[in-house]
Amino acid sequence: DIQMTQSPSSLSASIGDRVTITCRASQSVSRFLNWYQQKPGKPPKLLIYDASTLQNGVPSRFSGSGSGTDFTLTISSLQPEDLATYYCQQSYSSLTWTFGQGTRVEAK
Amino acid sequence: EVQLVESGGGLVQPGGSLRLSCAASGFIFRSYWMSWVRQAPGKGLEWVAKIKQDGSERSYVDSVRGRFTISRDNPKNSLYLQLNSLTAEDTAVYYCARVMGSGWYDHFDSWGQGTLVSVSS
Numbered sequence: 001d002i003q004m005t006q007s008p009s010s011l012s013a014s015i016g017d018r019v020t021i022t023c024r025a026s027q028s029v030s031r032f033l034n035w036y037q038q039k040p041g042k043p044p045k046l047l048i049y050d051a052s053t054l055q056n057g058v059p060s061r062f063s064g065s066g067s068g069t070d071f072t073l074t075i076s077s078l079q080p081e082d083l084a085t086y087y088c089q090q091s092y093s094s095l096t097w098t099f100g101q102g103t104r105v106e107a108k
Numbered sequence: 109e110v111q112l113v114e115s116g117g118g119l120v121q122p123g124g125s126l127r128l129s130c131a132a133s134g135f136i137f138r139s140y141w142m143s144w145v146r147q148a149p150g151k152g153l154e155w156v157a158k159i160k161q162d163g164s165e166r167s168y169v170d171s172v173r174g175r176f177t178i179s180r181d182n183p184k185n186s187l188y189l190q191l192n193s194l195t196a197e198d199t200a201v202y203y204c205a206r207v208m209g210s211g212w213y214d215h216f217d218s219w220g221q222g223t224l225v226s227v228s229s
């Protein structure tokens with residue numbers, strides 16, 4: 001199975017900061033990589049698919065990049081409503097899909 | 109508007125069974141792969157199972173294969189997850205999710221609110 005590893009597991013940032021989260025796959029997943037945001041007590045929300053395509057309605061301060069095994073989610077200017085946990089997920093394997101362990105973004 | 113509403117969760121003893129349901133509305137249910145994703149208390153997301161539009165293909169995470177069964181009833185716009193031989197490690201919120209992509213850059217674009225399954229004696 002393909003393993004997904006996110007770093008860091010948590011981070012503290014100030015409002016307005018540029019935030020970067022990394023996701024690494026145990027083998028190439030091409031661009032079959034998605035990013036989700038989850039707030040406490042809520043279901044996840046799709047942010048980015050196809051490694052860099054922004055889901056409709058998601059603010060443009062979110063962006064994704066990468067291919068193969070290394071991917072990045074960037075928030076260009078952190079807003080209060082962005083405080084949440086972020087997950088990457090691969091859909092490259094036709095049989096099993098996997099999530100990263102999550103990155104919690106907190107206010108400094 | 110896409111709506112996914114899960115039901116069927118609850119408290120069950122180890123070794124017991126439960127059947128989760130997901131009622132879908134606001135889209136052509138039979139046109140989409142569907143999936144279940146779970147989240148143990150305080151933990152991350154874990155993909156559990158997926159099923160093709162006509163039910164002809166299904167796949168599972170290793171930890172539930174042979175114990176859980178995903179199914180669907182397209183005329184009823186419903187997705188199901190039969191959970192058997194439950195253990196404490198299956199305690200989680202179970203989310204129903206729509207899969208967008210049909211095998212090409214698949215992603216979960218809509219989620220239900222989840223239903224909690226607690227396995228305890």
